[in-house]
Amino acid sequence: MAEHHCHWPGCDKAVPPRLWGCKSHWFKLPAAIRAGILAAYVPGQEITKTPSPEYVQAARVARDWILENHPPQRSLL
Numbered sequence: 859m860a861e862h863h864c865h866w867p868g869c870d871k872a873v874p875p876r877l878w879g880c881k882s883h884w885f886k887l888p889a890a891i892r893a894g895i896l897a898a899y900v901p902g903q904e905i906t907k908t909p910s911p912e913y914v915q916a917a918r919v920a921r922d923w924i925l926e927n928h929p930p931q932r933s934l935l
Contacts, residue, residue: 862904865917868930875904878917886928891920 862875866883873880878895887895898912909917 865920867921867924876901878920887920887923891916891923894919 861872862877863869864871864873864879864883866879866886869880869883871880876899878884884892894916895913898910898916900910900913903909903913
């Protein structure tokens with residue numbers, strides 16, 4: 859079984875499949891975004907590999923917030 863990694867762009871820390879991300883990145887998200895992810899999570903979706911449309915949307919909200927507020931660092935080379 860492949861490892862599941864934190865969903866924060868660029869983070870490769872392994873986390874249990876039921877978690878969105880590692881502890882440090884989870885708590886960088888605003889509380890409202892974390893609440894949206896938790897509310898949309900359906901127990902077992904990580905086993906069936908069928909997240910709800912609401913969960914996918916909540917994850918997109920998190921991704922968009924990250925990219926807007928913590929854009930990836932670009933190399934100067």
